[in-house]
Amino acid sequence: MDSGSSIQIPGRLPLLLTHESVLLPGSTMRTAVDTPGNMQLVRSRLLKGTSLKSTIIGVIPNTSDPASDSEPLPALHRIGTAALAIQVVGSNWPKPHYTLLVTGLCRFQIVQLLKDKPFPVAEVQQLDRLEQFTSKSDFNEELGELSEQLYKYAVQLVEMLDMSIPAVSKLRRLLDSLPRESLPDILTSVIRTTNKEKLQILDAVGLEERFKMTIPLLVRQIEGLKLLQKTRKPKQDDDRKLVAFRPSRKIGQMSSRPFSLDNIEEEEGEDSDDIFMLEKKIKTSSMPEQALKVCTKEIKRLKKMPQSMPEYALTRNYLELMVELPWNKSTTDRLDIRAARILLDNDHYAMEKLKKRVLEYLAVRQLKSNLKGPILCFVGPPGVGKTSVGRSVAKTLGREFYRIALGGVCDQSDIRGHRRTYVGSMPGRIINGLRTVGVNNPVFLLDEVDKLGKSLQGDPAAALLEVLDPEQNHSFTDHYLNVAFDLSQVLFIATANTTATISPALLDRMEVIQVPGYIQEEKLEIAHRHLIPKQLEQHGLTPQQIQIPQETTLQIINRYTREAGVRSLERKFGAICRAVAVKVAEGAHKENKLDCSEAPEGEESKEHISEDTKAESIHKAADLALPPEMPILIDHHALKDILGPPMYEVEVSERLSQPGVAIGLAWTPLGGEIMFVEASRMDGEGQLTLTGQLGDVMKESAHLAISWLRSNAKKYYLTNASGSFDLLDNTDIHLHFPAGAVTKDGPSAGVTIVTCLASLFSGRLVRSDVAMTGEITLRGLVLPVGGIKDKVLAAHRAGLKTVIIPKRNEKDLEEIPINVKEDLNFFMAGCLEEVLNAAFDGGFSAKPRLDLVNSKL
Numbered sequence: 001m002d003s004g005s006s007i008q009i010p011g012r013l014p015l016l017l018t019h020e021s022v023l024l025p026g027s028t029m030r031t032a033v034d035t036p037g038n039m040q041l042v043r044s045r046l047l048k049g050t051s052l053k054s055t056i057i058g059v060i061p062n063t064s065d066p067a068s069d070s071e072p073l074p075a076l077h078r079i080g081t082a083a084l085a086i087q088v089v090g091s092n093w094p095k096p097h098y099t100l101l102v103t104g105l106c107r108f109q110i111v112q113l114l115k116d117k118p119f120p121v122a123e124v125q126q127l128d129r130l131e132q133f134t135s136k137s138d139f140n141e142e143l144g145e146l147s148e149q150l151y152k153y154a155v156q157l158v159e160m161l162d163m164s165i166p167a168v169s170k171l172r173r174l175l176d177s178l179p180r181e182s183l184p185d186i187l188t189s190v191i192r193t194t195n196k197e198k199l200q201i202l203d204a205v206g207l208e209e210r211f212k213m214t215i216p217l218l219v220r221q222i223e224g225l226k227l228l229q230k231t232r233k234p235k236q237d238d239d240r241k242l243v244a245f246r247p248s249r250k251i252g253q254m255s256s257r258p259f260s261l262d263n264i265e266e267e268e269g270e271d272s273d274d275i276f277m278l279e280k281k282i283k284t285s286s287m288p289e290q291a292l293k294v295c296t297k298e299i300k301r302l303k304k305m306p307q308s309m310p311e312y313a314l315t316r317n318y319l320e321l322m323v324e325l326p327w328n329k330s331t332t333d334r335l336d337i338r339a340a341r342i343l344l345d346n347d348h349y350a351m352e353k354l355k356k357r358v359l360e361y362l363a364v365r366q367l368k369s370n371l372k373g374p375i376l377c378f379v380g381p382p383g384v385g386k387t388s389v390g391r392s393v394a395k396t397l398g399r400e401f402y403r404i405a406l407g408g409v410c411d412q413s414d415i416r417g418h419r420r421t422y423v424g425s426m427p428g429r430i431i432n433g434l435r436t437v438g439v440n441n442p443v444f445l446l447d448e449v450d451k452l453g454k455s456l457q458g459d460p461a462a463a464l465l466e467v468l469d470p471e472q473n474h475s476f477t478d479h480y481l482n483v484a485f486d487l488s489q490v491l492f493i494a495t496a497n498t499t500a501t502i503s504p505a506l507l508d509r510m511e512v513i514q515v516p517g518y519i520q521e522e523k524l525e526i527a528h529r530h531l532i533p534k535q536l537e538q539h540g541l542t543p544q545q546i547q548i549p550q551e552t553t554l555q556i557i558n559r560y561t562r563e564a565g566v567r568s569l570e571r572k573f574g575a576i577c578r579a580v581a582v583k584v585a586e587g588a589h590k591e592n593k594l595d596c597s598e599a600p601e602g603e604e605s606k607e608h609i610s611e612d613t614k615a616e617s618i619h620k621a622a623d624l625a626l627p628p629e630m631p632i633l634i635d636h637h638a639l640k641d642i643l644g645p646p647m648y649e650v651e652v653s654e655r656l657s658q659p660g661v662a663i664g665l666a667w668t669p670l671g672g673e674i675m676f677v678e679a680s681r682m683d684g685e686g687q688l689t690l691t692g693q694l695g696d697v698m699k700e701s702a703h704l705a706i707s708w709l710r711s712n713a714k715k716y717y718l719t720n721a722s723g724s725f726d727l728l729d730n731t732d733i734h735l736h737f738p739a740g741a742v743t744k745d746g747p748s749a750g751v752t753i754v755t756c757l758a759s760l761f762s763g764r765l766v767r768s769d770v771a772m773t774g775e776i777t778l779r780g781l782v783l784p785v786g787g788i789k790d791k792v793l794a795a796h797r798a799g800l801k802t803v804i805i806p807k808r809n810e811k812d813l814e815e816i817p818i819n820v821k822e823d824l825n826f827f828m829a830g831c832l833e834e835v836l837n838a839a840f841d842g843g844f845s846a847k848p849r850l851d852l853v854n855s856k857l
């Protein structure tokens, strides 16, 4: 580097101590400055100095412990490199430090350390006399020979690399133009060398010595390269091209792992193997033509790209995804409808309608293998087995199963992926799922489609439209992939709790199958056939260790859970199993302490003991002095011990002990619910107060009910507190719908509000075993409402006896299981008069009640 010849370095130099690397003249190095001494040097010399001289510093390799860089002279290396600071960058993360870019000028020797605090300053003597050798003719014979030798080796080394890479061709040019005496320093900093070797070169003040030391290093590098090429002979040509060379780091290093030709060669050697494999995979992946084109283009780019470029990793990830995607890989369907029926029946009790529809679907698939659509959507309360049926469908078909949870997804790139221009971009869930299952015809369960959100990042439901449309999804384009993927072989099944929040366009693409909640008897069967065995297995228990009688299960169903599905029922069994597991484990521990006279001897004798004597309740087993007798019986005492006092009491009759209360039936996404409507009246100015978070439609129903009652007050002899037929005269009415924190809306509470107010104004009690639902009109007609099955099941769960439903909902009763129908009386009402007659004992006659009309006489 001839800059060294024109600059005379100052006689005193501040010293920068480097711990990880050695700077040689003619090379550039990026180094982190974080020790106190070095930081101080940067601050007071480099950042404050204005002259060129003030940017010249001495870079000394420090072989001592970095923590004690203030140690005096003996620990410092005697020879260093005077360097020009080209760039200083400060940063506070992760701790305050500077990054310094320095370029080496020439060697110097420390004559005397002048001070060592706050940073060392030394009197120095310049060693390299570069201006002496400006041409080959200045070398003596031996030196000339050595320099020629070194030059040849350098050329040989460079030629082993791919000349089409700009950085390599630049180095080739530099070899010709640089003064020969600077070659040892420059080449040593470029090829693979250890710090120790670099230090030796730095110490080699004499040119001859320096040449002699550098040549073996070059030869070693060349041999290494040859060996590497031999091992990769078949793809020699490719390899030569694959060796990338980064100009920016050509002659410097910052990290603890110094940059060198050999490093590149080794890393890229490994990497080029990978790239070769990747290329091979692309060729054999049988991807469609369009995708193949994109991949070929990308791999070409990748080969030319330096590894350090962020895009390198991006492109590589992309290509890896492309080769992993199952473009043409699929499983063969096992379509045996009889087997499917058996499997579905074995896995799931009840759900007849759902199973029937699923079997129909599978049967059609059997007849027409490339069936397009429809997309099934199971809608029902939580825990009724929607997800689990989806899994069974995959099992029956012998297909891979993948569940995509859509709850809370509010970014459309979750479905469609991010464009590759984004940092951290990745494919959407559909493509990810395909990559995971590795076949192009899995069963995808889109769980909770009703809980898709919307945000500024777009509407994921809109992105799903393309996925689910059988006419379009053969060319689904994920933004990340940017080429079409055929989704037509994927079997999509969606689940939701309600259709109300599914966008109409999405709903239109799916065939909705309602999955209603279970009745008590079904839950009982599901519990004993599926849930209990599953929980026993999960807790490592056997039926010989625990016995849960049907009465206990019934108690759990009625008094510890109130749900349409069976999920919390399953959790309760889990809690019981855990408690029993503790007892069993304790029992095993205390077995040897067992009182022989009372304990049954061996398995055989156990089997002969009658059921009653064999089982022992858990509260007895709780006695720590004795191990429990098996099986542990879960009776109602044990249940109370484990699950605590019952959570739900049968409270219906208590709450209906005064006028102004009626039971309505509501539908929620969690299934049907019974709902108490309460009314009271007080002196006032005819105002109606409604509480319980009611929606507009429900408020309107309340106004309708009042109006109808006021207009029929005379007919039914309804009076206010002072006996007037004008019900709102000097009277305020308050209507409350308990569970006040839950928002309620819909017209179906109309009949309940009328009944409740009729009870209030007539002073008569509504029958405590009656629940009702129905919309009302101003003329007193009762209109049909939805969710009848769930509502009826809720009434049945709550132990009510009569259900009043609109006449036009009679057809919905067909869906009600027979045993529920047998337990309940159904009353079809066409008008409010019929509702009132059914809701009050002895009917709601139009006759005057003597005690109420006497004031008029």
Ligand SMILES: Nc1ncnc2c1ncn2[C@@H]1O[C@H](COP(=O)(O)OP(=O)(O)OP(=O)(O)O)[C@@H](O)[C@H]1O
Binding pocket: 347, 348, 349, 350, 351, 380, 381, 382, 383, 384, 385, 386, 387, 388, 389, 447, 495, 496, 497, 526, 530, 531, 565, 566, 567, 570
């Ligand atoms: N009919 C049934 N027969 C056997 N097991 C059932 C039945 N219904 C539900 N289960 C069991 O109940 C549990 C909950 O079912 P699953 O997770 O499929 O409910 P889900 O309807 O998908 O609920 P969500 O809407 O909350 O996702 C599972 O362990 C499942 O095996």
